[in-house]
Amino acid sequence: MTIQKPIYNRLALIGTGLIGGSIARAARASGAVKSIVATARSPETRRRVAELGFADQVVETNIAAVEGADLVIVSIPVGACGPVAAEIGPYLAQGATVSDVGSVKKSVLDDMAPHLPPHVHFVPAHPVAGTENSGPDAGFAELFVNRWCILTPPEDADAKAVERLADFWTALGANVETMTASHHDLVLAITSHLPHLIAYTIVGTANELGEVTESEVLKFSAGGFRDFTRIAASDPTMWRDIFLTNKNAVLEMLGEFQEDLSQLTRAIRRGDGEALFDHFTRTRAIRRGILQIGQDSAAPDFGRAHGPLPTAPIPAPYSSDAD
Ligand SMILES: NC(=O)C1=CN([C@@H]2O[C@H](COP(=O)(O)OP(=O)(O)OC[C@H]3O[C@@H](n4cnc5c(N)ncnc54)[C@H](O)[C@@H]3O)[C@@H](O)[C@H]2O)C=CC1
Numbered sequence: 672m673t674i675q676k677p678i679y680n681r682l683a684l685i686g687t688g689l690i691g692g693s694i695a696r697a698a699r700a701s702g703a704v705k706s707i708v709a710t711a712r713s714p715e716t717r718r719r720v721a722e723l724g725f726a727d728q729v730v731e732t733n734i735a736a737v738e739g740a741d742l743v744i745v746s747i748p749v750g751a752c753g754p755v756a757a758e759i760g761p762y763l764a765q766g767a768t769v770s771d772v773g774s775v776k777k778s779v780l781d782d783m784a785p786h787l788p789p790h791v792h793f794v795p796a797h798p799v800a801g802t803e804n805s806g807p808d809a810g811f812a813e814l815f816v817n818r819w820c821i822l823t824p825p826e827d828a829d830a831k832a833v834e835r836l837a838d839f840w841t842a843l844g845a846n847v848e849t850m851t852a853s854h855h856d857l858v859l860a861i862t863s864h865l866p867h868l869i870a871y872t873i874v875g876t877a878n879e880l881g882e883v884t885e886s887e888v889l890k891f892s893a894g895g896f897r898d899f900t901r902i903a904a905s906d907p908t909m910w911r912d913i914f915l916t917n918k919n920a921v922l923e924m925l926g927e928f929q930e931d932l933s934q935l936t937r938a939i940r941r942g943d944g945e946a947l948f949d950h951f952t953r954t955r956a957i958r959r960g961i962l963q964i965g966q967d968s969a970a971p972d973f974g975r976a977h978g979p980l981p982t983a984p985i986p987a988p989y990s991s992d993a994d
């Protein structure tokens with residue numbers, strides 16, 4: 672993140688949790704904005720945000736926050752975006768850009784757009800970066816470095832406003848890509864939403880086993896299960912809203928997943944080692960391809976505290992059959 676000329680004068684942040692708090696820290700560290708005004712619903716959170724000092728000003732209401740702001744970012748659970756847009760709509764400054772960070776894009780577009788006046792630019796966004804932690808203390812400035820931020824502007828969006836928001840996210844360290852909201856929701860259903868659903872399921876299943884005790888599950892957790900427990904510790908409100916608002920795409924991907932799971936189940940039942948081996952060989956190649964992309968675009972290390980960016984060298988192809 673290099674210090675640069677401000678892209679916006681006044682950033683208003685509605686919601687100051689992991690993502691809002693990280694945006695504030697990164698925007699300040701990069702110099703992407705001149706000043707930051709933040710708000711949160713509860714007095715306790717506002718007090719904490721003031722203590723943490725990542726905003727220049729902490730105000731009590733959403734309306735006070737957006738006054739005079741040329742960039743407004745709504746960083747709250749996706750199900751709450753519509754009512755917030757209705758609340759702030761009449762108070763937005765001429766020419767302001769309004770954006771969000773929601774993990775689902777079509778519902779946010781449908782819920783927010785009708786409440787926004789014609790004199791503002793609405794450019795929804797999704798930084799594809801996060802952790803299982805929530806709240807203002809969880810944020811950190813490097814969260815977006817070398818991660819994707821997907822913009823899903825409506826068809827008639829002002830190209831200059833889209834470019835300006837892309838510049839903002841680039842200043843925060845992200846790589847920016849643009850696509851339609853519906854396509855975004857399909858892609859994220861398989862790459863993010865379904866994996867979270869599987870994690871929530873498997874951790875619940877392990878907890879309900881009769882013959883294996885909870886303490887045995889914890890004691891003998893191998894790497895895979897531990898990773899699932901991290902993901903299954905993610906915020907319940909946020910993920911409830913994601914599954915409610917991306918229902919169709921998630922159900923479509925879940926259908927595909929269940930078919931593939933049935934095939935593997937059959938292979939295990941029949942003792943079909945060849946089918947299992949072929950499947951695992953294909954998935955290993957996919958993982959190696961992801962690692963290769965990660966290494967090709969690896970950014971300098973900014974002291975990232977979280978995030979599974981691959982840094983280990985990719986091992987040479989290996990098959991235990993060759994031993
Ligand atoms: N957590 C993650 O890893 C990622 C989350 N996102 C998206 O970012 C958004 C925010 O998530 P986080 O920052 O992780 O959550 P968080 O729980 O850390 O923060 C959410 C903030 O929204 C506020 N809030 C909740 N309901 C509200 C309402 N009805 N009206 C006004 N404010 C309300 C909370 O008080 C809190 O300040 C969500 O839409 C999520 O889908 C996007 C990328 C990654």
Ligand SMILES: O=C(O)C(=O)Cc1ccc(O)cc1
Binds near residue numbers: 774798800802803
């Ligand atoms: O913590 C993890 O592994 C995540 O996957 C974080 C995350 C959660 C939601 C998003 O929309 C994007 C990233």
